[in-house]
Amino acid sequence: MICAAFRLVLDLGDHHPSPARPTLLDTWTTHCRDLAVRAADDGDLRPGTDPNTLADAVVATAFGSRVLARSPDALTDVPHRMTQAWQLLLPAVTDPANLDYFHQFALRREPHPTAPVS
Numbered sequence: 001m002i003c004a005a006f007r008l009v010l011d012l013g014d015h016h017p018s019p020a021r022p023t024l025l026d027t028w029t030t031h032c033r034d035l036a037v038r039a040a041d042d043g044d045l046r047p048g049t050d051p052n053t054l055a056d057a058v059v060a061t062a063f064g065s066r067v068l069a070r071s072p073d074a075l076t077d078v079p080h081r082m083t084q085a086w087q088l089l090l091p092a093v094t095d096p097a098n099l100d101y102f103h104q105f106a107l108r109r110e111p112h113p114t115a116p117v118s
Contacts, residue, residue: 025063029055029059030055032054032058033055036054037051043095044094046092046096054093057089062082065077065078065082065085068081082106083106086103086106087103087106090102090103
């Protein structure tokens with residue numbers, strides 16, 4: 001679904017912002033902010049982490065990863081780029097007591113190649 005949304009944004013544009021009709025990137029940022037607020041409420045974020053700043057960074061990283069992939073064939077690179085980004089971002093925003101769990105969670109989201117069948 002995310003890949004399809006990126007295609008729509010990159011191929012058709014996302015040029016109709018208004019309070020009644022936010023852009024796709026605005027919608028993603030809102031959802032990320034809501035998740036960051038929930039994480040803070042659950043004690044998973046490092047104290048002082050601003051949910052708005054975190055949401056902006058996550059959306060920019062996801063969009064930047066897709067742009068760097070440059071072609072539809074390179075979409076398989078996006079999960080790896082996001083895993084790398086999370087490995088760098090998590091220590092800055094996660095409660096140190098939960099850091100190992102979230103590192104493992106991020107790694108589980110990256111597709112792993114299947115072994116060739118002989």
